[in-house]
Amino acid sequence: MTRPSRRGIVTGLAVAGVGAVGWRTDPLVALVKTWIADREAASALLIEWGRLEHWQSLACTATSPGQARRGDFSETREMRTIDRRHERLRRKLTRAAERIIATRAITVEGALAKIEMALKILEPMDCEEFSWGLIQGGFDDLRALG
Secondary structure (H helix, E strand, O other): OOOOOHHHHHHHHHHHOOOOOOOOOOHHHHHHHHHHHHHHHHHHHHHHHHHHHHHHHHHOOOOOHHHHHHOOOHHHHHHHHHHHHHHHHHHHHHHHHHHHHHOOOOOHHHHHHHHHHHHHHHOHHHOOHHHHHHHHHHHHHHHHHO
16 A cells, blocks of 8 residues: 555645635634734733833832832823733633634644644743744644645
8 A cells, every 4th residue: 555645635635625715714713813812912911011010110219019009100000901901801811712622623724723822822931942843843844734
């Protein structure tokens, strides 16, 4: 028995509708794209919060940090607003992640979307060097094949 060629596999997947644009769209792809965008928005909020905290610390060197957080500085008010927005976004991300985990991929792109989301969560700092390289390389290889 001969081994199927890479071209034959890709052609077979295309004929079956797996990965074909417009043929079968996997809802996971859109869910993951939205999750990634929301996660980036949450990260941007944290960066802004840190910037405000820095300015607040410069503005209130005479007060204690606890007094500054309870105070009525413009930075403090903005930080509280960011806290509320970030908490809502964090809950949204959790619900979306639970939904994505429970949803079965129906295309190669859907399965790749789940892996891409896992890569965004892990980031290189949370993995050993070789493990991260293997996961990222395998993902890139699958993306190129799909």
